[in-house]
């Protein structure tokens with residue numbers, strides 16, 4: 614088994630906004646949702662802590678996720694009650710509820726929050742022995758869409774709580790940048806936020822930034838950056854996907870691109886809620902990983918950022934991915950395509966480790 618780092622999971626959002634108990638087995642958690650229909654993916658989850666351990670996931674980026682940008686206020690038609698807030702305090706409070714989830718899980722021994730380089734090294738050396746190990750999963754906190762930060766000067770509040778990376782926007786405009794499905798610049802507050810992040814040596818996650826906002830972020834931000842869950846726009850065209858030019862810049866900056874397992878990012882023409890995953894297999898995940906490696910000319914920049922608990926379940930995953938534990942197949946598929954064991958280890962963990970080592974403070 615290859616030990617794996619997942620560059621993108623929304624674990625606490627699943628607990629705080631969906632009332633999911635991730636310490637259960639997958640079967641138990643999904644059975645508990647029978648009859649619930651508040652969101653379309655009830656009972657179809659792929660991700661719990663036991664399944665993550667079976668996947669060999671020893672570390673991941675875990676998000677704080679809440680929005681209060683202009684498209685997300687309750688008078689708008691795109692309201693999603695589990696993620697959208699009218700007010701800055703609403704998204705600030707929602708992110709704190711998610712911080713409470715991570716704190717709870719750490720007290721339960723499910724996870725270990727990684728705040729420093731020393732935390733990372735001791736956690737990484739302490740790898741689980743065997744799939745049934747109950748060892749805690751390491752989590753580095755990231756924020757998907759920066760709306761929970763009421764103003765740039767309050768970044769410190771979240772940094773103190775362990776936040777080490779930020780993607781300034783999610784879907785629509787945030788208070789800091791333009792995101793998926795819209796276009797626009799980094800805002801004045803966004804410029805200040807990027808400066809403050811660079812001062813604190815935090816990571817910048819460019820996933821979800823619109824083309825203009827991403828181009829500006831590349832210029833404005835001199836620190837460590839990556840694209841946590843971002844598939845190729847050439848393979849599957851959509852503004853949400855990463856263009857060749859953007860990918861080249863991430864590679865030149867010695868960043869990492871995490872391939873996501875969401876079906877619509879893997880199969881051209883997928884219509885959410887309509888298309889069924891009849892044809893799609895994990896071979897498509899490997900296509901996107903391989904695309905990054907071909908662009909780079911090596912295996913130093915491709916990684917995995919599954920997004921497997923990001924608001925969908927098995928209705929929107931490859932047919933051979935029923936649980937996050939199936940990710941180990943990616944290693945076999947890469948080997949089938951001629952990837953060496955050393956390259957698979959880079960893709961599974963070492964590339965993420967390299968960028969994490971750059972952003973974590975010594976103490």
Ligand SMILES: [Zn+2]
Nearest residue numbers: 757842920923
């Ligand atoms: Zn996302």
